[in-house]
Amino acid sequence: MQSLNISSSALRGIQYALDNTANNMANMETAGYKRRAASFSELLADSMNEQPALDRENRNSPVGLRMGSGARLGMTKLDMAQGSMKPTDVPTDLMIQGEGFFMVGSQMRDANGVMKEEFLMTRNGNFHLEYNNYFNGFVLVAPTGHILLGENGSPIVIGEDEIRDFEVSEDGYIAANGNPTFERIGLWKSDNPDQLKQIGENLYDPELQEGQDPADVFTSSWDNMIATIRQGALEASNVNMQEEMSQLVNIQRAYQLNSRAIGISDQMMSIATSIRSR
Amino acid sequence: MIRGLYTSASGMLALQNRQESLATNLANINTPGYKQDVGVMRAFPEQLIARIRDQQGPDIQGMPQMTGQAAVIGRLHTGVYMSEALPVFAQGDIAETHNPYDVALMDNLQPDGDGNERRLFFSVARIEDLDQPADPEQIRYTRSGNWSVNADGYLVTPDGYYVLDNQNTAIRINDPMGISVGQNLLIGTAGELMYEDPDTGVMTAMPNERLGLAVISTPQMLVREGVGVFRYEGDIAPLTLEEAEAEDQTALAAGEYTQSRIEGRYGTKQGWLERANVDPAQAMTDMMTVLRAYEANQRVMTTIDGTLEKAANDIGKVNG
Numbered sequence: 001m002q003s004l005n006i007s008s009s010a011l012r013g014i015q016y017a018l019d020n021t022a023n024n025m026a027n028m029e030t031a032g033y034k035r036r037a038a039s040f041s042e043l044l045a046d047s048m049n050e051q052p053a054l055d056r057e058n059r060n061s062p063v064g065l066r067m068g069s070g071a072r073l074g075m076t077k078l079d080m081a082q083g084s085m086k087p088t089d090v091p092t093d094l095m096i097q098g099e100g101f102f103m104v105g106s107q108m109r110d111a112n113g114v115m116k117e118e119f120l121m122t123r124n125g126n127f128h129l130e131y132n133n134y135f136n137g138f139v140l141v142a143p144t145g146h147i148l149l150g151e152n153g154s155p156i157v158i159g160e161d162e163i164r165d166f167e168v169s170e171d172g173y174i175a176a177n178g179n180p181t182f183e184r185i186g187l188w189k190s191d192n193p194d195q196l197k198q199i200g201e202n203l204y205d206p207e208l209q210e211g212q213d214p215a216d217v218f219t220s221s222w223d224n225m226i227a228t229i230r231q232g233a234l235e236a237s238n239v240n241m242q243e244e245m246s247q248l249v250n251i252q253r254a255y256q257l258n259s260r261a262i263g264i265s266d267q268m269m270s271i272a273t274s275i276r277s278r
Numbered sequence: 279m280i281r282g283l284y285t286s287a288s289g290m291l292a293l294q295n296r297q298e299s300l301a302t303n304l305a306n307i308n309t310p311g312y313k314q315d316v317g318v319m320r321a322f323p324e325q326l327i328a329r330i331r332d333q334q335g336p337d338i339q340g341m342p343q344m345t346g347q348a349a350v351i352g353r354l355h356t357g358v359y360m361s362e363a364l365p366v367f368a369q370g371d372i373a374e375t376h377n378p379y380d381v382a383l384m385d386n387l388q389p390d391g392d393g394n395e396r397r398l399f400f401s402v403a404r405i406e407d408l409d410q411p412a413d414p415e416q417i418r419y420t421r422s423g424n425w426s427v428n429a430d431g432y433l434v435t436p437d438g439y440y441v442l443d444n445q446n447t448a449i450r451i452n453d454p455m456g457i458s459v460g461q462n463l464l465i466g467t468a469g470e471l472m473y474e475d476p477d478t479g480v481m482t483a484m485p486n487e488r489l490g491l492a493v494i495s496t497p498q499m500l501v502r503e504g505v506g507v508f509r510y511e512g513d514i515a516p517l518t519l520e521e522a523e524a525e526d527q528t529a530l531a532a533g534e535y536t537q538s539r540i541e542g543r544y545g546t547k548q549g550w551l552e553r554a555n556v557d558p559a560q561a562m563t564d565m566m567t568v569l570r571a572y573e574a575n576q577r578v579m580t581t582i583d584g585t586l587e588k589a590a591n592d593i594g595k596v597n598g
């Protein structure tokens with residue numbers, strides 16, 4: 001019976017939606033996390049065209065009986081809405097207000113000791129200063145160990161002296177110990193964040209080709225000033241508890257309805273098998 | 279007697295189809311823009327039932343016997359089948375999603391001059407050459423405004439159909455060589471595509487002017503293809519919203535209507551989605567009815583089987 005497949009396809013999709021909601025709720029306190037919204041999509045429809053010849057008259061729809069075959073999880077859209085501000089007063093915590101991502105690079109090296117060029121994007125501004133032997137200076141390092149890149153796409157190195165006073169202006173310029181360093185934090189805006197590959201740990205992989213400059217693909221948020229940086233704060237995740245809970249209720253009820261449908265189909269099959277037994 | 283066996287079997291088959299369509303409705307309870315199907319059950323064509331005429335009256339010498347001729351009993355349907363699954367195009371609830379690529383359609387169009395139900399749809403199509411308008415054969419209609427932007431910057435449905443503008447061309451949101459608006463796309467209440475110019479702050483129209491909204495006056499002629507899209511097989515060509523509005527104005531000027539039947543009676547709402555119009559309580563109740571009717575048919579079958587058993591085993595049994 002096809003109805004079993006129809007309902008079980010829906011159950012599978014609903015389970016994925018539940019996974020998505022659970023992930024959103026788990027990341028409620030993750031700085032810079034962007035929620036995903038699950039949406040369902042219908043499966044293809046069957047058409048049974050061989051109907052009695054008399055049937056061509058007195059009907060409302062074109063000839064044939066069309067039957068759907070269930071539902072699936074169509075996509076999970078990335079919701080780029082701004083998260084609320086969480087002040088921390090830590091000077092190396094940076095928050096993006098507006099559209100844009102920080103670009104971070106890997107600290108991995110190849111066999112010759114040359115830094116591997118890699119570009120990853122994140123909204124998490126929870127950086128710390130760390131002395132880097134390769135660059136002979138202090139760099140800003142993300143919790144994942146990636147180095148923050150400047151607007152030219154290369155790592156920001158802030159001198160070798162001990163940093164006592166660290167300041168970042170609204171437009172991304174860094175000053176250390178009261179002296180401007182002329183290093184500017186790069187902020188990049190993606191026109192289509194849905195196409196960024198989410199690789200976990202709050203990172204998005206823009207999948208740039210070897211040797212491709214981020215400026216070829218993305219526009220800098222500093223053009224038109226569509227974003228500013230706020231020092232001493234983190235961006236809270238944009239997950240909304242009420243919304244996720246109502247989604248959860250929705251999902252649970254849909255799951256129950258479909259499992260009831262399976263139960264009824266099962267009863268029908270058992271009725272069919274007991275035709276011969278009285 | 280054998281006839282009855284097949285009649286109840288046809289009943290069981292039809293109810294199975296009905297159960298499938300109800301299961302599909304419930305499966306799509308969270309699918310944006312889904313329109314629930316209603317199964318239409320229809321009896322088999324009527325047959326004239328006759329019996330062989332028995333001898334009537336006394337046996338008279340020399341009188342011809344009239345036995346062996348048909349005597350009409352009446353008419354009988356020998357079964358039932360599900361002839362069609364009609365989508366119900368009633369408006370679904372709308373829910374806020376905050377996503378710029380989600381658009382809900384709200385229509386409250388009045389019936390046209392001939393009293394036909396009218397519904398508003400988005401046009402979508404599969405397109406080979408994206409610089410050309412879509413082939414009219416390829417155009418499909420959908421109520422689902424749940425879209426995203428693909429890697430080339432075109433507005434697409436989750437199943438890869440291109441969303442069409444009023445010129446039936448694909449809508450490009452992000453053009454690396456031209457205008458790239460990303461998530462700053464704005465959609466007006468009549469489907470106008472706009473963006474705010476970052477330099478001047480002026481609201482500017484996109485190269486694709488408006489969404490391709492189609493008014494279909496015989497929505498029952500839409501063939502469900504699945505994945506949320508319908509193919510139109512009716513005789514009355516779908517009108518673009520502009521054409522429908524122009525006709526409406528003409529009719530209004532000619533005094534056929536006292537008030538507009540289209541203008542102000544529809545809207546596209548960006549950041550919202552139309553939910554499925556499935557009523558879970560109704561679907562569940564229908565399913566239970568189907569289950570019991572199925573069971574009843576099975577009982578009839580079993581009873582006929584019992585009668586047949588008597589005929590086969592007990593009649594003519596000696597010293598039973």
